[in-house]
Amino acid sequence: MATAVVRFTAAALTDRGRKRPSNEDAFGFSVEDGVYVVCDGMGGAAAGEVASSIAVDEVLRIFHERNGSAVLPRDAEEAVETANQAIYSRARRNYKLSGMGTTLVAVVVRSQHVWVLNIGDSRCYRLRGGSLEQVTLDHSLVEEQVRMGRMTKAEAARSPMRNMITRALGTQGQVTPDCFNFDAQPGDLLLLCSDGLTRELSDSLIQSLISSSLPLEQRCSRLIEAAKKAGGHDNITCVLVQAD
Template structure:
């Protein structure tokens, strides 16, 4: 990990096929040199979901890492990377009839000085953890979440609905893309979780906070979160990427 104005990010990630699926359509990736982190949950016939999610992860990392840092904000670089990922997934779908209609959700984070900048499309989520509390950062782009937000459905009814997988925005399903962006100032010990709905169907923010606790080993925490979903049946793939801000000694110039 690299020093960055007194803070650096530790990272761990894990993905599991779950209890019902035979293939994993989730993908994750990161580049600590560029401080970019991505989780995607693909959808599509045949192997389309796997291809869409992997392509989106790779393109966001490539695009963000290669974008010039001078003159562009972290939000602008992240937005442009998602636009490029959308174009890449759409290009792949249009080039192969078997992949038409494929797409993917996306949640991504980049580290900018002492800020974390988050963007999402679809229902993969980001959570912010501080001092034992956990808060959902992102808003789901899904039919059920939008019904709850506009007051036409209760959360209890949404949880019982068979329409859990019906999303209203995705990467690669249209020419345009409209990600949401968020940011937060980080303090040492803060954590950010990027995860797919394979976990969030079974664990809400307080339950995530309880599982994470004060654990020292981030990889172990990812495994424990996945176990929560699997113990509940895990009908979908489950992916967790966990970041933790840590203090680092400042760099000193050589004499």
């Protein structure tokens, strides 16, 4: 049986939200190189902005330099490790940036093959056949408690520890991303987002907002505006990747 030819298009949007004085999220993508990235930085004195920007730039740079010759998932994991080292080294050289770090969620595609890597609590979702599925697993204290059956989803949402992540890029000399892979089908829609979106909107509302025939840019805008209307307590970033 012949394999379907899958082509990808994408759109993205980020917003400071309604409460934060600056935007420490960063995103980037290259349809030509088949890579899409969202990062949510952390650290005082604008260090979070530095960390998230470094991570996005490094991952995009590596895949651009490989010029389609990357061996997956090995080179994707190498790109994440290179970004980690760049952030960690920068923080060690500048005490004002000490302790900075960032989450990362990245999608890399080759033909119909999709690899998803994540560190922290930025997420990747897949909308297929009208059903929304969370591809990644959060590296956060409360979500790990939920997975072990020690806390309910409702308790996790109310917990004062819900902002604590257990894995971040750049805070240590080495870090290991989770890696997931699947074959894309025509019609699949991937959503990469920071927790500024998922803290405000339920999965069912996210699904309803992206399940339309509107252009990807408008669907991104709908997500951002809904999250702001719900409170906008954090920076909000989303990248939508459509398989056609």
